[in-house]
Amino acid sequence: MTVISFKSVQTNLHVLDQTPFLLSQMTILRDSTSSHAEFVHAANHISRLIASSALSHVRTTKKIVRTHSNETYTGIQFSQKVCCVSILRAGESMESAVRETYGPLPVGKLLIQRDEVTSKAELFYCKIPGDAPERVVLLLDPMLATGGSVMLAIQALIDRNVDESNIVYLSFISSRAGIDRLLTKYPKLRIVTAAVDPTLNEENYIVPGCGDFGDRYYGTS
Ligand code: PRP
Numbered sequence: 001m002t003v004i005s006f007k008s009v010q011t012n013l014h015v016l017d018q019t020p021f022l023l024s025q026m027t028i029l030r031d032s033t034s035s036h037a038e039f040v041h042a043a044n045h046i047s048r049l050i051a052s053s054a055l056s057h058v059r060t061t062k063k064i065v066r067t068h069s070n071e072t073y074t075g076i077q078f079s080q081k082v083c084c085v086s087i088l089r090a091g092e093s094m095e096s097a098v099r100e101t102y103g104p105l106p107v108g109k110l111l112i113q114r115d116e117v118t119s120k121a122e123l124f125y126c127k128i129p130g131d132a133p134e135r136v137v138l139l140l141d142p143m144l145a146t147g148g149s150v151m152l153a154i155q156a157l158i159d160r161n162v163d164e165s166n167i168v169y170l171s172f173i174s175s176r177a178g179i180d181r182l183l184t185k186y187p188k189l190r191i192v193t194a195a196v197d198p199t200l201n202e203e204n205y206i207v208p209g210c211g212d213f214g215d216r217y218y219g220t221s
């Protein structure tokens with residue numbers, strides 16, 4: 001995992017190592033000619049890479065086990081409880097990767113949608129695990145554009161007593177402007193992202209981006 005910084009405030013930004021496998025899947029994701037099936041297949045691979053990287057932010061303790069050769073092996077186990085909260089609709093696409101990677105865990109949902117004209121995010125529904133304040137919360141949403149949706153989600157979590165420092169936001173593509181906004185307002189937040197893109201277009205879509213993630217993943221474009 002690479003920690004990159006384009007402002008001192010951004011030391012909590014963790015960009016996945018740009019391995020050939022990740023880049024090949026991101027290329028499929030970004031290619032406007034990829035089919036629905038190709039998009040979903042690549043997105044699911046990328047989600048698993050992001051999920052396993054995000055678990056680096058969960059504390060561990062030493063665990064000693066006995067192996068089949070009757071020797072001991074000193075390993076680790078996670079020592080903090082974890083839950084995930086997905087921002088509907090697109091964030092839901094990342095849930096099964098988190099479950100496959102971490103194992104069974106409580107799942108909360110926030111329905112947040114951007115207004116198609118103003119790009120302003122609105123919160124319509126919120127249900128999070130009752131003991132979320134005692135857990136590391138993996139917040140799932142693949143696209144960070146203006147940051148409005150994720151900021152609304154983080155505020156909903158903080159309003160329900162989740163500590164900002166226990167939130168890890170998992171993203172596929174994050175705009176520089178969105179990262180700046182998020183980490184300026186929430187400096188203790190951690191962001192794990194597969195890519196950082198330079199700009200937004202006049203409709204507040206990420207450039208170069210991958211288009212409307214939710215539409216492409218769910219085949220509604
Ligand atoms: C998309 C995306 C983020 C949001 C990012 O959701 O999944 O939630 O836009 O934009 P922002 O950073 O400018 O807020 P959208 O509202 O399009 O809904 P969807 O998940 O149904 O596609």
Ligand code: URA
Pocket residue numbers: 143145204205206207209210211212213214
């Ligand atoms: N939502 C998306 O799905 N894509 C973007 O580029 C911006 C917001």
